[in-house]
Amino acid sequence: MSIRRPSFALAAIVAAGLALGACATTPMGGVTGGDSTEFSADAFAWSTRAGQASIEGRVAFVQDGKSFHCVGNVGLIPDTGYTRARMQRLYGSTERAAVPAAVVRARSAGEQGADYRSFERAQACANDAFRFTGLPDGSWFLISPVKAGDDIMVVMKRVQTRGGRMISVTLGS
Numbered sequence: 001m002s003i004r005r006p007s008f009a010l011a012a013i014v015a016a017g018l019a020l021g022a023c024a025t026t027p028m029g030g031v032t033g034g035d036s037t038e039f040s041a042d043a044f045a046w047s048t049r050a051g052q053a054s055i056e057g058r059v060a061f062v063q064d065g066k067s068f069h070c071v072g073n074v075g076l077i078p079d080t081g082y083t084r085a086r087m088q089r090l091y092g093s094t095e096r097a098a099v100p101a102a103v104v105r106a107r108s109a110g111e112q113g114a115d116y117r118s119f120e121r122a123q124a125c126a127n128d129a130f131r132f133t134g135l136p137d138g139s140w141f142l143i144s145p146v147k148a149g150d151d152i153m154v155v156m157k158r159v160q161t162r163g164g165r166m167i168s169v170t171l172g173s
Contacts, residue, residue, distance in 0.1 A: 091156045
């Protein structure tokens with residue numbers, strides 16, 4: 001009867017693979033905050049750091065032949081498990097959406113965390129353009145109310161800042 005011993009070469013390969021896996025990095029911002037749908041200030045902490053990234057955007061939303069224009073501010077919200085769950089409930093997507101404002105207001109997104117608003121950023125939208133600067137790398141949600149005549153919609157889009165660079169975004173496309 002022969003007993004087979006594990007190969008030392010195989011054991012070395014497995015050990016090396018485990019060691020390399022332990023060194024893997026995780027992406028910054030948004031995804032690393034966990035997938036909890038409960039509010040946690042720790043999940044938002046990455047978004048408060050200063051950074052070199054910026055977002056230059058414009059609103060260009062057309063529906064049924066009507067051009068919509070931004071009204072008020074464009075909001076920038078850090079992507080966390082908590083905010084992804086809110087976006088899914090309010091907008092039906094975590095990537096992009098255009099939903100009538102009345103529908104968004106009528107949907108329940110659950111209880112807002114007491115400090116949730118302190119992590120939101122807002123910039124005035126002038127001539128359908130906006131800009132956010134000094135951002136850390138990470139995943140964000142851009143949200144803006146838009147209006148054409150008496151119709152008011154809310155457009156949302158998930159964006160990613162990387163490498164401290166400026167990204168150009170069109171909301172509503």
